[in-house]
Amino acid sequence: MMLSKNKVSEITALHQKKHRQSAGLFIVEGEKMVDELLASTWQIVDLFATADLFEKYHALDKRVQLADSHLFSKISTLKTPAGILAIAKQAANDFSFEDIKNKFTLCLDGLRDPGNLGTIIRIADWFGISTIVCSEDTVDVYNSKTIQATMGSFMRVKVVYTPLVPFLINAKAQDLPLFGAVLNGENVYNKKGVTKGIIVMGSESHGLSAHVLACIDEPITIPSKLLQLSSSAEQGQSIDSLNVAIATSVICAVFAK
């Protein structure tokens, strides 16, 4: 079977969040990620390859459809299409507190940059964090830039969207400490012996929203100039903030000690 023109418009619609949501589908591209997807429990509904990759994928999955390179470049979300594109079913948007008790969980408040979200999913996967809870205005995990930036980690980290205030109130009732990254909180290095909790990261431009900040009981900060031993160190004077993905990795690294 070959990729038809009708199908092209159906797939390009998935470049937009509203159509991804109503169809419950998303796009995964590139050999490394599609190979991993085929070996996973994620459900693939369509698979398209250009001529050079058709044989490889036909051996793996008989459903693969041949796409000529002109049509393929239309369905691809990449500037340089990789020749293999899968349409997969979105995961259910749910989780239970049973899944996150006695663990660290990341919580994202209003993140807008798809690349940052993808990088944070990759960091979560590295550190063994299995769930990321996002505010409903956080960028869509199924945005193709996010999926590509995860390098496949989206398959192993559950990302769910829910109003944060009720979530945080429930988490606190379950005895999970609520850490929030702010500019003037307690030095994160002082949080010794922490073994579980919700780590809330704010948006790139606005930090934590007021109603989320009001829920936080342990505001934390990453002090700067920590590797500068000279007494002339100007603490925290030089730069406004770390990129949210970098800040997330530093906090995870400190809690992991």
Add this chain to the structure above:
Amino acid sequence: MMLSKNKVSEITALHQKKHRQSAGLFIVEGEKMVDELLASTWQIVDLFATADLFEKYHALDKRVQLADSHLFSKISTLKTPAGILAIAKQAANDFSFEDIKNKFTLCLDGLRDPGNLGTIIRIADWFGISTIVCSEDTVDVYNSKTIQATMGSFMRVKVVYTPLVPFLINAKAQDLPLFGAVLNGENVYNKKGVTKGIIVMGSESHGLSAHVLACIDEPITIPSKLLQLSSSAEQGQSIDSLNVAIATSVICAVFAK
């Protein structure tokens, strides 16, 4: 004075490394960074603004030249030009061992991605690392994508290019331990009480080159799944590697404790 067409080709030449190197100049764009550049000791040789920003910058520096938006979009390296662009002199490519003794210094071996280099400069600035020593095949710090990704941190962190093997041999002779990020080294969390040294990070795709690896006396690794307390943790099974900027931030965070 207005931006002339002759000047346009002179400036667009600076979009390429070889012309930046022969002219010893580079481009800085955007209000935040140009404001910071004007307040710094970096030497500005030209300044161009579109009509909407001309008055602001004329008040700050009389040398500012008006550029019509068509010509400005040609000299700009940004998809969405910010209306203010400075041409600045590159810093001297030198440093002394006096500058790096008793400190942590980052060393980059063959990094290719300009955004990663910019992010690493921002991380160095945050942690108080004042010098980054790069192999000569590492991406140019004056690449506009690198400069933009630093968010201004390039003004406070010295980035120099030199052959790494002689540098590392000299550093070791100066009693600086040589740490190298590898996939199967010692757990970086075991390096307690370290207060100085060279932290060598490899390229995104190839890691450390063989001749650099041979110099390293303390190979280090960031273990994965560190925040996963369950006994079912599959150590290091899930993802190949962290992004080099994320790995750098984690190592800096661990050494900073």
